[in-house]
Every structure is written in C-alpha cells, then in structure tokens.
Amino acid sequence: MKGNFVYHNPTKLYFGEDAMNHLSNELKNYGPTVMLSYGGGSIKRNGIYDAVIAALKAVGKTIVEDAGVMPNPTYEKVLEGCRLVRDHKVDLILAVGGGSTIDYAKGVSASAYCEEDAWEKYWVNQGWPTCRTVPVGAVLTMVGTGSEMNGGSVITNRKAGFKLGKVFGPELYPKFTILNPRFTMTVPQYQMVAGFFDIMSHLMEQYFAGTADCTTDYINEGLMRSLIHSTRIAAKNPQDYEARANIMWTATWALNTLLKCGKGGDWEVHQIGHAIGLVTDATHGMTLASVSLPYYRHVMHDGLHQFVRFAKNVWGVRPEGKTDEQVATEGLECLEGWMKEIGVVMHSGELGVTEENLEAVANAVLILPVGYRTLTRDEVIDILRQSM
Amino acid sequence: MKGNFVYHNPTKLYFGEDAMNHLSNELKNYGPTVMLSYGGGSIKRNGIYDAVIAALKAVGKTIVEDAGVMPNPTYEKVLEGCRLVRDHKVDLILAVGGGSTIDYAKGVSASAYCEEDAWEKYWVNQGWPTCRTVPVGAVLTMVGTGSEMNGGSVITNRKAGFKLGKVFGPELYPKFTILNPRFTMTVPQYQMVAGFFDIMSHLMEQYFAGTADCTTDYINEGLMRSLIHSTRIAAKNPQDYEARANIMWTATWALNTLLKCGKGGDWEVHQIGHAIGLVTDATHGMTLASVSLPYYRHVMHDGLHQFVRFAKNVWGVRPEGKTDEQVATEGLECLEGWMKEIGVVMHSGELGVTEENLEAVANAVLILPVGYRTLTRDEVIDILRQSM
Numbered sequence: 001m002k003g004n005f006v007y008h009n010p011t012k013l014y015f016g017e018d019a020m021n022h023l024s025n026e027l028k029n030y031g032p033t034v035m036l037s038y039g040g041g042s043i044k045r046n047g048i049y050d051a052v053i054a055a056l057k058a059v060g061k062t063i064v065e066d067a068g069v070m071p072n073p074t075y076e077k078v079l080e081g082c083r084l085v086r087d088h089k090v091d092l093i094l095a096v097g098g099g100s101t102i103d104y105a106k107g108v109s110a111s112a113y114c115e116e117d118a119w120e121k122y123w124v125n126q127g128w129p130t131c132r133t134v135p136v137g138a139v140l141t142m143v144g145t146g147s148e149m150n151g152g153s154v155i156t157n158r159k160a161g162f163k164l165g166k167v168f169g170p171e172l173y174p175k176f177t178i179l180n181p182r183f184t185m186t187v188p189q190y191q192m193v194a195g196f197f198d199i200m201s202h203l204m205e206q207y208f209a210g211t212a213d214c215t216t217d218y219i220n221e222g223l224m225r226s227l228i229h230s231t232r233i234a235a236k237n238p239q240d241y242e243a244r245a246n247i248m249w250t251a252t253w254a255l256n257t258l259l260k261c262g263k264g265g266d267w268e269v270h271q272i273g274h275a276i277g278l279v280t281d282a283t284h285g286m287t288l289a290s291v292s293l294p295y296y297r298h299v300m301h302d303g304l305h306q307f308v309r310f311a312k313n314v315w316g317v318r319p320e321g322k323t324d325e326q327v328a329t330e331g332l333e334c335l336e337g338w339m340k341e342i343g344v345v346m347h348s349g350e351l352g353v354t355e356e357n358l359e360a361v362a363n364a365v366l367i368l369p370v371g372y373r374t375l376t377r378d379e380v381i382d383i384l385r386q387s388m
Numbered sequence: 389m390k391g392n393f394v395y396h397n398p399t400k401l402y403f404g405e406d407a408m409n410h411l412s413n414e415l416k417n418y419g420p421t422v423m424l425s426y427g428g429g430s431i432k433r434n435g436i437y438d439a440v441i442a443a444l445k446a447v448g449k450t451i452v453e454d455a456g457v458m459p460n461p462t463y464e465k466v467l468e469g470c471r472l473v474r475d476h477k478v479d480l481i482l483a484v485g486g487g488s489t490i491d492y493a494k495g496v497s498a499s500a501y502c503e504e505d506a507w508e509k510y511w512v513n514q515g516w517p518t519c520r521t522v523p524v525g526a527v528l529t530m531v532g533t534g535s536e537m538n539g540g541s542v543i544t545n546r547k548a549g550f551k552l553g554k555v556f557g558p559e560l561y562p563k564f565t566i567l568n569p570r571f572t573m574t575v576p577q578y579q580m581v582a583g584f585f586d587i588m589s590h591l592m593e594q595y596f597a598g599t600a601d602c603t604t605d606y607i608n609e610g611l612m613r614s615l616i617h618s619t620r621i622a623a624k625n626p627q628d629y630e631a632r633a634n635i636m637w638t639a640t641w642a643l644n645t646l647l648k649c650g651k652g653g654d655w656e657v658h659q660i661g662h663a664i665g666l667v668t669d670a671t672h673g674m675t676l677a678s679v680s681l682p683y684y685r686h687v688m689h690d691g692l693h694q695f696v697r698f699a700k701n702v703w704g705v706r707p708e709g710k711t712d713e714q715v716a717t718e719g720l721e722c723l724e725g726w727m728k729e730i731g732v733v734m735h736s737g738e739l740g741v742t743e744e745n746l747e748a749v750a751n752a753v754l755i756l757p758v759g760y761r762t763l764t765r766d767e768v769i770d771i772l773r774q775s776m
Contacts, residue, residue, distance in 0.1 A: 001569075001633040004404030009397070015649070016392030181389075215614040215634045219641075222610030226603040245389040246603045249649070253607075261403070261637070 001215055001262035009256055011149045012176040015249065017241075019180045023055040023139070026176050030135060031091025035064040035084055037105050038096045039071070043141060046186045052096055052139060064088045069097065072277060072284075073104035075119050075157040081108035082118075085134055095138045095174075098187075098195075099145025099152075102138045106153040106172050109134045119157055123164040129172070138177040142187050143248045144195030144285055146202060146255025148177040156278065162364070163278045165270075179252065181245040185238060189343075192238060194285030196231045196247065197344045201273075201288040202254040203227065206265045208296070210371040212306055213262035220259050221313045226250050228314070228338055235342040266371035269295050272380065275364035280352035289344035290351055293336055294386035298379065300328055302372035307331055349388040358384055389603055389650035397644055399537045400564040403637065405629075407568045411443040411527070414564050418523055419479025423452040423472055425493050426484045427459070431529060434574045440484055440527060452476045457485065460665060460672075461492035463507050463545040469496035470506075473522055483526045483562075486575075486583075487533025487540075490526045494541040494560050497522045507545055511552040517560070526565040530575050531636045532583030532673055534590060534643025536565040544666065550752070551666045553658075567640065569633040573626060577731075580626060582673030584619045584635065585732045589661075589676040590642040591615065594653045596684070598759040600694055601650035608647050609701045614638050616702070616726055623730040654759035657683050660768065663752035668740035677732035678739055681724055682774035686767065688716055690760035695719060737776040746772055 014022045027034070034056055043049040056063055066084055069077060084090065085108060095105035111118035113131040121127040140148045147153075151168035187195070207220045227250045233243035253259075272295065273287035280287075300307050308324050311317035311331025319327045345351060353361060362380050375383070402410045415422070422444055431437040444451055454472055457465060472478065473496060483493035499506035501519040509515045528536045535541075539556035575583070595608045615638045621631035641647075660683065661675035668675075688695050696712050699705035699719025707715045733739060741749060746769065753768050763771070 001403065001637045002630065004402075004406045006400065006402055006410070008400040012394065012396040014392075014394055015389065018392045022394070214617060214630070215611070215637050218610035218614040218617075219607055220610070222606035222608070223603070226606040229602060229606075242390065242602070245650075249389045249603050262633075 001213060002211070003262060005261050007257060007261055008170050009149060009173065009258075010170055011173045011256075013149065013179055013252065014176065015179045017180060017182055019178045020051055020055065020139075023052070023178060024058045026137070027055065027059050027061060027092070030137075032060070033062045033064060033088055033090050034092045034094050035066050035081070035088070035090040036094050036096065037066040037069055037081065037101055037108070039067070039069045039098075039101055042186065043096055046183075048096065048139065048141060048183055052094070056094075064090055069101045069104045071100050072156045072163065072281065073100050073107070075123075075155050078104060078107045078111055078118070078155060082112040085112040090134055093134055093136045095136060096141065098140070098142030099147040102136070102140070102147035102174065103145070103153040103155065105136045105138070106147075106151065106168055107155050109136050109172055110153075110168060119160070122166045123155055123157070126166060128169065133172060136172065136174050138174040139183070140177055140179055140248070141183045142191065142195055143184055143251040144198035146251055148174060148179065149252050149256040152255070154274070161278070163274045165274075179248055181241060181248050184244055184248060189238065191283065193235060193343050194283045194289070195251070196227070196235070196285070196342055197289040197339070198285035199227055199247070199251045199254050200224070201269055201285070201292060203259070204292070204296075205267050205269055206259040206263070207310065208299070208303055208306055208372065209260075209263045209265050210303065211263045212309075216259055216262050217309070223250050223254055223259075224314045231342050232338070264370055266368070268368055268371055268375060271366045271368060272383065274366075275361045276348055276351060276353060278364050279357050279361045282351035286345040286351060287348070289339060290346065290348035291383060291387045293332065293339075294383045296332055296335075298383055299372045300332065301325075304328055347388055348384065353384065353388055390599070390601060391650060393649050395645060395649055396558050397537060397561065397646075398558055399561045399644075401537065401567055401640065402564065403567045405568060405570055407566045408439055408443065408527075411440070411566060412446045414525070415444065415447050415449060415480070417563075418525075420448070420450055421452060421476055421478050422449045422480045422482050423454050423469070423476070423478040424482050424484065425454040425457055425469065425489055425496070427455070427457045427489055430574065431484055436484065436527065436529060436571055440482070444482075452478055457489045457492045459488050460544045460551065460669065461488050461495070463511075463543050466492060466495045466499055466506070466543060470500040473500040478522055481522055481524045483524060484529065486528070486530030487535040490524070490528070490535035490562065491533070491541045491543065493524045493526070494535075494539065494556055495543050497524050497560055498541075498556060507543075507548070510541075510554045511543055511545070514554060516557065521560060524560065524562050526562040527571070528565055528567055528636070529571045530579065530583055531572055531639040532586035534639055536562060536567065537640050537644040540643070542662070549666070551662045553662075567636055569629060569636050572632055572636060577626065579671065581623060581731050582671045582677070583639070584615070584623070584673070584730055585677040585727070586673035587615055587635070587639045587642050588612070589657055589673070589680060591647070592680070592684075593655050593657055594647040594651070595698065596687070596691055596694055596760065597648075597651045597653050598691065599651045600697075604647055604650050605697070611638050611642055611647075612702045619730050620726070652758055654756070656756055656759055656763060659754045659756060660771065662754075663749045664736055664739060664741055666752050667745050667749045670739035674733040674739060675736070677727060678734065678736035679771060679775045681720065681727075682771045684720055684723075686771055687760045688720065689713075692716055735776055736772065741772065741776055
C-alpha cells in the first residue's frame, strides 16, 4: 500500500432475501417525515413499492411521494426534490431504485439547503457541502453503479449540456441500504447485462489506474473473478439467486472506495461513456462496453506489466513461451470473449454514435490527466472511430 | 452470497507514513479527558509515545496514564482501567499498541459502567452492553489481530482459568485507528512473524469455515496471495516499507467482518491456540502456527473441495492428472513451505506443550460445533500430540 489515504465507509448494509424485514426498525433512527424517491412504475408492478410503504406505515412515518426520477437524473429534477424536502421538512430521503435514484437522492440531500448555485458548487467546482444535509437511505433494485455504498452522484444538466459526477464524502453516503438480490431479478436482460459491465468497468478502471498496488490489486482480481464466474451463470439464467447475489455484493465492493486505497483510478472509459450517453442517451453500462476494448488496446503498451498480471491472475492465461505483449493481448481477448458471452453491446454505432455526431461526442469527453497515458483529442476520436 | 447478513463497519482508518498528522484533528471530536492505554516501555523507546503525547497536548487534552497492559490482557487489569475511567470521567480511551492493548480498551469501554459482573456478562455469557460505553481510538504498533477495525476483545481471567474472546458490535469498534506501517518496524522478528501467521490463520479459519461462498472466498484468496507475497519479502527484510504496509492493510481486512459475509468461521485452531497460550503463555500467533498443519490435515477430507480450491487459487497448484486428495495435499505442503520460509514455530513442543500438561491444554480447549467436523476430545488430544 503506497502513499497515505483515509478509508471510512459507515454505510450499514442489510443483505439477503429477508433484508427488508430490517427496514421498519432502521427507520426508527430517523424523524417522522420520509421522502420516498423512485423512478417509473416498475417498483409498483413488482411489489417492492408496497413492501416499502408497509414498512414506513408500520412505524407511523409521514410519506412524501417523489416519483419520476429518470435514468439519467437531471439537475432540474434535483431542484424539484429540494423544494419537496424544504416544504415538508423531510427527515430522511429513502431512495428506492437503481444507482440513478440514489445518485439523485444524494444530490437533493446536498442541495436542498444550499444557498449557492448547487450545480456550480458541487458538480462544476467539486466543492463540499457547508449547509445542512438530509440523511439518505436506500433500497437497491438494480446493481451496477455502487451508489448504495459510496458518495457518487452523477447528474445531467441539460441546459448546461453536461453530465457530471460528484463524489461526496461519507456524511452523504447512504446511512443504510437494503440489498435483496430478488429485487434485481425483474430488471430486463439488457439493463441487467449493462449493469454487469458497469461493475467490470469499475473494477478495471481502478485496476488499470496507472499505478499498481499489491494488496488492492489482489482484492480487485478476486472481485473480477467472482464477477466473471457469476455473470456467466446469470446471463443464461437471470433467476439464479446465488449468482445474482454474488453479483450484487461484488458491485457494492467494486466502488465503495476500498479499491482505490493505495492507488487512484483511470476513469477515462467512464468519461467517454458519459459523453456517448449525453449525445445518444444510451444505457450507461453499454456505452462503457462499446469503448472499453478499443481504449484498453490503445493504452496496453503503456501499462504492459499490469495487463500481463490481468491476463494471468484474472483469466488464467499461461505465460510460458510467450512475450509480455502476447500474454497481455490474450488477456484482452479473454475479456472480449466474456463480453460477447454475457451479451453486451460491442460497438458504439449500435448505440447511435455516427460520423455525424462523432465530433459532438468527442467535444463532451472530459480528458483526465491520469492513467497510463493522457489522451489527446485525436486519440479520443480515434478510439471512438474504432468503437463504432 | 448465501443467507442473510448485516455488514456495518464504521471505523475510520488513517493509513500511511503521515497518518499521525491526522490525530490532533480527530481528537477534537471527543471530550477533554483522554485515557492513554499502552503496554510496556517500547513505545517510549521508539518515539511513538512522544508523538501521541504531542498530538494530545496540541489540542489541550487532559491525559490519564494507563500503562502496563500485558500481552495477554487480564480481567484484573481491565477492572483497574474501569476504575480510572470512572474516577477521571474519561471521554476517550486511546489505545496505543498491538491487538492486546486495543482488545483491552474495548473491554474497559464495555465494563467501566457495567453494573453486573462484566466477565460473566460479556466473556462467559456473550451478552451485549446495556450500559454507557466509552469511545475507543487506536494507534496500531503491531499487526495481526485485526482488533483495530473490529469488536474483538480477548481477555484472560487467571482466577477463572480461562482466556475467552468476546466480539462486540460496531458501537465498540475503534472510532478511528492510525495505521502507520513504520510503527510496526521495531517489533522483534519473532513477534512480527507470529503476527504474520495470526493474519494467515484469520484468513484460513474463515476460508475453511465449513461453508463456501463464491465472492467472499475470492476476496479471501486475494488477501492470502497478498499476504504470502509480502511476508516472504518482510521476513527477509523487515524494513521493506511496502511489504510491511501491504501486510498491515491485509491484517486489517482479514478480520473486520467482511470475510465472514455469506459464511461463518471455523475458529477451532484459535480455540486450541488459546488453550496452549493459557497453559504456556506462548505468543498467540506461534500457538496457531504450531497446530494448524495437524488440524487442517485432520479435517482435509471433510472439506476436500475447498482444500482443492485453496491449492489451485492460492498456491497455483496445477491439478492436471492428480486426484483431489493429491491436489489438496500439495496445497497444504505449499502452506508448510511458506511457514518454514517465514520462520514460524512448527511444533507446540517448542512452546512448552509436554506429555505432562497435554491434558491441561486439552481441558482448556473450547470445542466449537462448526467447521467441516466437530472435534471430539480424543481428536483434540490427537491433534495436540501430532503438533508436538
């Protein structure tokens, strides 16, 4: 473990088929008024909404409905939530949904009592909350983003034309999250698989951070092996409880700050993916899948040692009689094979990236000065072309 | 991930060579009176004591000295600490030392205001604190026990003739721990290596829990590989900062409850080790080392599948053309080779176990009804004999 760092993750996780049984008791730790934030009607069709309402009523909470959180939550919606929080003096924001809903809840928590322009303060200038914040709790219904146990909050500002991420500190992490793998089983195959790749991308973007770290990389390899093992099962049989449970747990640990200890992250794939999402509104995980192979093949020689380790420790590539380049290349071929096996989108063209909007996508890509190499704009264009 | 479980670990970790720089600021979160608990004079010789005193004085704390915490902390000493806490109205117990000192601090925290017999309530009957407890902070100077990020508190009651462990809940976990690998470098080689094996035992006793869990076992394998890699370096060159840092971080994650998620633990090796320690007062980690190979060879056939996985994923044993028994046996041979390489005690005879006190040790062994098989008293005697 190199360098100095602080690890602090106070989120309480209730995991398993019976996890919801803890909700009423947990709710007793908060005030009388709970804002229930969720997306479309899916949680009403699969019974999760009714279960949450029952838990809230069992302990006599006043419920403030906050429906309609969209897949790429907008800052405009965040401001609506802020008004609800202030008007009803909300004591707890209970986010029921996937990462978008939890990201949104954190945004509302930090912005409701912010006296400056919250978009500028948090997402543009990456500032810290100085105002009062509202506790957030979560019931997760779709895995991938890791938002259930971190401070991440990706918000889209249509007016400004940007989709930006802010990572808040532990004070804004969900105080608790209900993780019931069964709740993720009604997610359509396309969204499920997109979530699987989002998890793999979180693991790889920290593994290929530009710096290696012995212990953290070994933990990361364990999580990658677990994810690969379980997604192969779940892609064929989404109703396999144990596979879905392994994936849910892996997703939570893939992005709860443990894997950046002693090293950073690269996150250029996420930047390119966000740009594609902004222009095409394509599903997040699929945008990452469509550009990952071109990106990693592009930087492979700059981080050759780590790509060799990836091939051997994650995919079991045998190095005997091969050059490092051959071993590393084989590792990425194994990654490609797994991607095709679970059925992610392999080309950004399928997501709506065209020669016409290529420039627009490239213009929206934030180029980070980290990782094995800092891309030039031409390299971004080149990677996008290869991804089409 | 099978079954239902709760994960909640709020301990804040400051890691690295500069970690102590955070202590003064962290201390501001607590009241004016701090009890400084530590062992012998070692922290006075290596400068850690002076650094801690400086941090306490920098924020004007009143310091209550509590020296003399012994390697196997006694309940009698715990009661002394309780008196100090009550007499001086202590706001924070700052434990500076290894696992023994932090285990002791938790015991004092839970017992100071306990109106019943604390030994009976916590260590014998495994009850939960119902009284007010005192916050505990830690500065770790020796790795192994994981006490810096869990609720464990192993206390020896000489009068009762028992060394018992109690695992308290998150409310008694250290609120914060300073983890500076340099602070562990003045530990003598014998204690250092004993700590290394204690870590490996924590990993193995959860890996060989009697039940397998895909994700947790993959994470555990990553930590074992990291530990094996770094201890080989540190045993030869204790001053290798990165190796010591990797080991310190691995030790913390080996026993902070993450690795029991979705599965339990076996802990019979710890029970036998505690019994040896009670009778011989031998160093904890060495007691575990001296009985591990006889124990695991004894249960190997009951958990063959997991021992095969251990051989392949942790030690890289190639299975081609071998029976499962052969692969599993090879894995334990690799373990034996690593133990000899880092220089742990291989025989309990060297620790003072004799034909004369064998019965006394066996009588002190708590037999747990978990793991791959529940030992009979005769099996315990048999394992002890093989360990001599």
